[in-house]
Amino acid sequence: MSFLEYRVKSAPTGLAKVLHLNWALVLLVTAVASVGWLMLYSVAGGDLDTWAGPQMKRFALGFVMMLVIAFVPIWFWRNVSGLAYLMSLVLLLVVEFFGHVGMGAQRWIAIGPLVLQPSELAKVTLVMMLATYYDWLDPRKVSRPLWVLIPVVMIVLPTALVIMQPNLGTSLLLLMVGATVMFLAGVSLWYFAVVAALGVGAVVSVFTLRGTPWQFLHDYQYRRIDTFLDPTADPLGAGYNIIQAKIALGSGGWTGKGFMQGTQSRLNFLPEKHTDFIFTTLAEEFGFVGAFSLLALYALLIAFCVASALQNRDRFSSLLILGIAANFFYYIAVNLSMVMGMAPVVGVPLPLVSYGGSALLVLMAAFGLVQSAHVHRLR
Template sequence: MSYLGYGVKSVPTGFRKLLYVNWAIVLLLVAITSAGFLQLYSVAGGSVDPWMMPQVKRFALGLTVMLVIGLVPIWFWRNIAALGYLVSLILLIAVELFGEVRMGAQRWIDLGFMLLQPSELAKITLVMFLAAYYDWLPLNKRSHPLWVAIPAAVVLVPTALVLKQPDLGTALLLAMGGGTIIFLAGVHWAYFATLISAGVGLVVAVFKTRGTSFQLLQDYQYRRIDTFLDPANDPLGAGYHITQAKIALGSGGVFGRGYMQGTQSRLNFLPEKHTDFIFTTLAEEFGFVGASTLLLLYVTLIGFCIVTALQTKDRFSSLLVLGIAMTFFLYFAVNMAMVMGLAPVVGVPLPLVSYGGSAMMVLMVGFGLIQSASIHRPR
């Protein structure tokens, strides 16, 4: 239901919108990102270079972007959702054809002034498009196989393209984020039951086909799974990362080893300590107290998003907010599970904490949309 359906009066306009920004979410974002700054400073050996300063600048830019997007009325975003999705698809195909190969994966398009990662863009546009789709779809049709097949395809096409790059982590996020919106939209339970059964079947198939000419995953992906299942198997090879990460995290104890005192990160035993494994440095230096506090901040942020989603009165806003929250949740849950040895190493950063521009921009755009939904909700 669009905002027009409720009348304009109850919606803030002009600069009054700034008063209606969801400041709790902003505060949480700042808190979480600050934890990141702290750790980026620490892993650089007590220096703002080379990671903390760029990250601060990016976050400042991200906050601005969030506010700008937030001030734009939510219906505008709904209206361009389909277009955004289409552009993402085209870019994903383009990256397949002309993309830069970096670190063994085809993920980047060099635009001349910046490197664009279409799969990141797709995380937002997919959620937007699905929310818009269910906003448009009459309620009684939502469980009809045809109207289920369409959103399924909408999810699967970009997922397949990303998987082919190959980028298992992003593909997982896309599939699960999209699936969540379809679920939230009220599609019948039976579809999900079937899907889960099929998923189990697929996992079996993935392992059964291993080593044959039509194996479903790349060799390195199989190796990652092996490593995940038994890191001790190859302690100096691929298992090294996860073993060292667990040592860092575990050795933190209750209160940690003290800020900038983490031996695992300071002495370079930790791989990717400023990106995917940054959580372990925080857990090492601040212990269980620090690590659980960060987790609590994330959960609280998700909680505020859910509350916001329930406060909005139109389906697009609700689904959009919940979808973005889910994507955010998947980021930190997969990352934490990964560094704690509960999930395979799939290359998902810790949201807002890991060093990196793409993920932060995507998330800030996402929170911009949440702000937009929050500001423009009828009161």
């Protein structure tokens, strides 16, 4: 029996696909999203229609998308990964010329009633493209310079387009998730050592060239770094957000002030309380216990993804799942570091919890790919 015949015969069909879904993953995704609905209801002062209601509708749409994508054979997604990657690059170019400007950045495009942020889509299509590339490539060539340069170009293209928006947070996520897939594919550690050395040099250059015509970052991004280093230098200006976030985090104590009793959020001291800083509301109202519980749900979700990847004997599927899990982890790590003052504020939402459209729908589609790889794995 050929490999293709084995792949087809081993794949479940019809209603059997429902039974082969990773139901633990489905329940965990729903549980984390439910935490988000609860907090959005709270920060809106008990109003369902402001943020929680629309978020529930988007999750319902995303849930259907996840199931539809899960039931499509994984080889189909492998075959269209190149097209999906090119489409995301085209959309990023469209944003550059015709994008909608909001909060000082040009990151969105309007497609009928839908407002899409293509940079969110790029994070998933990049993982798909890299997984396809390393599935095709002979493992003996993985660390040869020419075959290392090709995925580097794949990563740099969307990253450069996202930086131009400007969107520093998403561009960093693209670099990190791309490097992670390359590492998991077996690229030599020497390349990463060289990149790390260049990264140190880039950081030095960022600070050295500040105030010159050749500075690397925008002025508002430099202010974010200044705020990160010393938020008390401008407590009523640039440092206000992070100071209020720390107050909310610390005031929750072990068990919190109670549901809808958070003074920082109810009195509108917290910035972006329904998006980037929603974790601080959770910590204030439910304390360490509530915050740790959400982190435990996140950890379980990532653990089930990793377990699914390790059980999968298809190289594309394994790299795809691990890449999506890494993207999810970086999302969480960057957001939490940001709201706790451990990293500059870069505008990265908390996945499945923060209010948003594009980020939620793309993330649900990504979990659909994870489910497709799980359902159609070789048995």
